Amino acid sequence: MPTLQKKLPSLALKEVFEILANDIKTLYSCTQVNSEWFCEASPLLWRDPFSNKSKTHFAIGTYIQEMSLQKKQIIKKNFNISRFESNSLLPYSSFLRSININNFMDAVINFWQNFHKYSQ
Structure with missing residues (x-):
């Protein structure tokens, strides 16, 4: 039925x-x-992804996925990051309405540290 x-x-x-x-x-x-x-x-x-420090480094990876192929190639070449070649499902960066710059910087550092920890 x-x-x-x-x-x-x-x-x-x-x-x-x-x-x-x-x-x-x-x-x-x-x-x-x-x-x-x-x-x-x-x-x-996604309108304020850096308001809470918990797992904000994942947002950085998502934003990298949104970048143009040319920008991804620059990142891949200069930082040896290859796992962000797929595209994101939604235009997450367009939802951003507020940003805590200190938390954003912490997220970038945390992203970089986590990336290196898991890529070795």
Whole structure:
């Protein structure tokens, strides 16, 4: 028997996700439900990715994936980074609305340290 799947209207999802904007764990869980929820919740997760220092170095890798092929080749050549050749799913950098520069710098350093730790 076929099931009828009712979908929440996009605007309703946005409203719910906006309420959850400060609950990062729940919002992240919402991105795992389906592709529509992923596309609606991701901009909220990525509008201030450096506000919390926890795992912010992953954001740096995601931003590298968004770079043009030419820029990726420069990074690959100068820093021996090859695992960021794939493209990202969404334009994550376009969601950025706020940045804590100190946390950003810490994330870059943390990214570099983690990259070298796992690439050796």
